[in-house]
Amino acid sequence: MNAHITQGLLLLLASFFQARALSLSTRIFYDSSNHMHRDIQYHPEQSARIDACLDALSSYMRTTSQHLDLIDVSPVGQVSQKQQNWFREPFPHADLEYARQILIDIHSAEFVESLETKCRESRQRRIDEGKSALGFIGYLDDDTYITTESFHVCLRAAACWIECANLVLNSKRNFSFALTRPPGHHATKTLPNGFCTFNFAAAASVHATKHPGCEKVTILDWDVHYGQGVADIVEDLPNIRYVSMHQVPAFPYTGQSRGVHGKHKNILTVPISPDSTWACGYHELFTEKVLPFCSSPDWEPDLIIVCSGYDALSSDELASCSLVAEDYGKMTRLLRDHLGDNAKIMFGLEGGKCPQVQHMCLKCIDYTEFTLQG
Numbered sequence: 174m175n176a177h178i179t180q181g182l183l184l185l186l187a188s189f190f191q192a193r194a195l196s197l198s199t200r201i202f203y204d205s206s207n208h209m210h211r212d213i214q215y216h217p218e219q220s221a222r223i224d225a226c227l228d229a230l231s232s233y234m235r236t237t238s239q240h241l242d243l244i245d246v247s248p249v250g251q252v253s254q255k256q257q258n259w260f261r262e263p264f265p266h267a268d269l270e271y272a273r274q275i276l277i278d279i280h281s282a283e284f285v286e287s288l289e290t291k292c293r294e295s296r297q298r299r300i301d302e303g304k305s306a307l308g309f310i311g312y313l314d315d316d317t318y319i320t321t322e323s324f325h326v327c328l329r330a331a332a333c334w335i336e337c338a339n340l341v342l343n344s345k346r347n348f349s350f351a352l353t354r355p356p357g358h359h360a361t362k363t364l365p366n367g368f369c370t371f372n373f374a375a376a377a378s379v380h381a382t383k384h385p386g387c388e389k390v391t392i393l394d395w396d397v398h399y400g401q402g403v404a405d406i407v408e409d410l411p412n413i414r415y416v417s418m419h420q421v422p423a424f425p426y427t428g429q430s431r432g433v434h435g436k437h438k439n440i441l442t443v444p445i446s447p448d449s450t451w452a453c454g455y456h457e458l459f460t461e462k463v464l465p466f467c468s469s470p471d472w473e474p475d476l477i478i479v480c481s482g483y484d485a486l487s488s489d490e491l492a493s494c495s496l497v498a499e500d501y502g503k504m505t506r507l508l509r510d511h512l513g514d515n516a517k518i519m520f521g522l523e524g525g526k527c528p529q530v531q532h533m534c535l536k537c538i539d540y541t542e543f544t545l546q547g
């Protein structure tokens with residue numbers, strides 16, 4: 174198989190561990206129509222990333238008694254997997270409209286409406302020309318493409334992140350996962366960037382701070398790239414902290430010095446050298462720099478949002494760090510131990526590609542079993 178996927182699978186492993194510890198089912202949201210956002214040529218950000226994760230989850234549920242709920246939010250089609258824990262729950266119009274309003278809050282009406290209009294008009298033009306409604310539009314920058322359906326795919330992705338925040342904040346779950354694409358953490362207030370159109374982590378965090386009882390949110394970004402878009406948006410929001418571990422030098426070529434930034438001192442950048450491994454760099458910086466900024470006696474967040482990219486793996490084609498699958502489980506376990514058992518954590522997929530789909534599926538599942546027994 175030559176498809177490249179995200180290492181979101183690793184996060185799922187961590188989620189299994191978390192769910193088991195809390196004796197609660199884990200809800201994982203995905204959109205089976207995400208493939209309508211796609212390039213016309215090879216692009217590392219592609220729907221095969223999600224497909225591979227779902228295949229791995231399907232296998233996992235067949236072979237274990239772990240209780241997972243997989244929620245397909247696509248408005249069309251049927252759940253293809255014949256398993257009892259797969260559901261299709263399209264968002265009602267009001268939820269999507271709410272997500273749209275949150276995106277306007279964090280970007281601007283002009284930004285959101287510009288993409289929406291571009292997609293709608295292009296779709297209508299194709300229909301008028303007798304073509305299928307789905308078509309490629311083009312690139313918004315060097316890396317970020319859109320199709321006629323991209324706006325709606327991204328809107329559902331935003332709604333998934335918001336729903337995950339709701340689930341954990343309402344105490345129905347202590348863990349939830351938005352298995353969505355495209356990623357979002359590079360999208361700034363005013364610009365799509367680095368495969369990202371809208372910023373979902375920022376959207377979920379801003380939504381969360383409107384939720385009763387949620388005063389503070391920390392966004393932890395362990396994607397190997399700096400989420401400069403999140404920093405750009407939350408810099409003005411004192412109730413939200415953002416901490417990023419990322420390879421330097423690497424795209425987007427900012428966040429290159431370690432330190433606290435912003436007028437509210439709410440952004441921490443923790444650069445990692447390209448040859449970092451868990452033992453050499455990651456472990457020390459994660460425990461000594463990242464975790465204390467996530468939560469401390471003078472900053473006790475009501476929600477942790479993890480921007481979960483898996484591109485620090487040694488197998489990734491877009492970065493040079495050398496984590497292995499188990500290291501993401503270690504970070505998840507350290508985070509939970511640092512926060513305590515009542516911590517509310519949601520994860521959302523960011524970057525990560527791997528050419529060895531089957532190998533990674535098996536590796537991740539093996540690791541899950543190991544973790545559950547440990």
Ligand SMILES: [Zn+2]
Binds near residue numbers: 523
């Ligand atoms: Zn990345």
